[in-house]
Amino acid sequence: MSWKDQLRADSEAWLLENDSPGVRYLALRDLAGLAGEDAELKSARRRAHKEGPIAEVLSHIEKAGYFVKAGPGYSPKYRSTVWSIVLLAQLGASADEDKRIAQACKYLMDHALTEGGQFTAVSSASPSGTADCLQGNLCWSLMELGYDHPRLRSAYEWMARTVTGDGIAPMKEKDAPVRYYAGKCGPLFACGSNNKLPCAWGGCKVMMAFGKWNVNRRTPLIRKAIRQGAEFFLKADPATADYPNGYAEKPSGNWWKFGFPVFYVSDILQIAEALTGLGYGNDKRLANTINLIREKQDKNGRWQLDYDYKDKTWVDFGARKKPNKWVTLRALRVLKHTV
Template sequence: MTLSCLSGNVVAALLRLGYEDDPRLWRAVGWLLEIQNADGGWLCPYWKAHVRDKHGCFFGTICSLEALAEIPPARRTPALEKAAARGAEFLLRHHLYKADHHGFRTIKAGWLKLGFPWFYRYDILRGLWVLTKLGYQDERMADALALLREKRTPNGKWALEVTPFGRMQASLEPEGRPSKWITLYALWVLRGVHKSRLRNRLGP
């Protein structure tokens, strides 16, 4: 595999399926660490579209960072922790969806639309979920969290705003309707944020 997004997704899936002791998985993890970009994000070094790029790709970054987030804390080496911290800082530096060198304008409007399954796609919910899973509670997540809360419908759920047309035999849920998957991940994020704030308030 020579794509960071594909490799990250495969590693994350294998970890969820219980393959954390397979040496082939750890070779893939090692490769992800080797190709991490100088800015903390990830690119696809063997893909022609990225040959001249220097700025990390959000798609490659979120998939690779999600893979690192799936590694049990007890198995995270200092090198893994450092790579995860650099990847998280890449997202935080952009407030999850803003251009850090252009007045913090929205990079892509599509990243504000919540979709599932994610595949290689990036959006604010996936970014928030991965950062929360890694234990982050940072003020630079505030704008994305506010957008997520605004999208909550009066019945307490979140709608599926975009679907991966053409990439599946059938859609998991109808677009524009309340989504079990989006609601699950949104509540997971908000619960994690609440628990983190409670810990900070009460102390150790």
């Protein structure tokens, strides 16, 4: 069975059209499977960096390497350094293709990564400003951008430790060398913003990041964190998003709104992206989720944009409720990993 048998029509051909150079490049890389040194892929990658969204985002970078405001770069949303780097990663940008991307990555690590491996959102550079969504987003993004800096090892080890709880003291033990904080307050994705309960939105980002960490690099602690994280997402049916809701009575409706880009709000498609990226594509507990994704395609094998950041970030990615190449690319990547 070909993975394309899951489609109602050949939407890959739509993604390979020349009108969207960024989508075309990623479709050649991730769907058509062209090798890194393939001449067509290299040409598409160069064009994607010179035209379209990547070029637009990079046009706003400051000479020092930050976006909008100096410092750790969490605010203002969604144009500051953190969000610009996350967006560039989702667009397929590469630090090897444009030196400004490497400069932005270096600036981020110099100003937002603490000695303990925490990415922080606060200007004081305190590790207390960390959170799963921030940590996962930035670990994933830096790896996706090809900025594989040795200091990321400490970021991954901290992230794994916060999932398992190994060697990390409770938040109240303020003199402990390694402890939880008000935001990142406990194991298995517990978050202060989710009433101290596990936050599946943050967990998605953490699991996405683990998927980018090479298997040969995964320490026993990281492997343990991956297993525990996968069980967290699969113990409930991911298609129902029946995870702790914090202060709400039921799951956020945004779970079922597939979007682009994906910042800290997650959708069910991102659960599937994370789990298929870690090798769980054929797990029976994910079957309903994969079916839900299939059912959301239209007669042309395309997925619509349901959630966006129109006028909030550097680029708009199409009209809501209309077939969208970026969302379709996300869906096709997942379906390819289930066969």
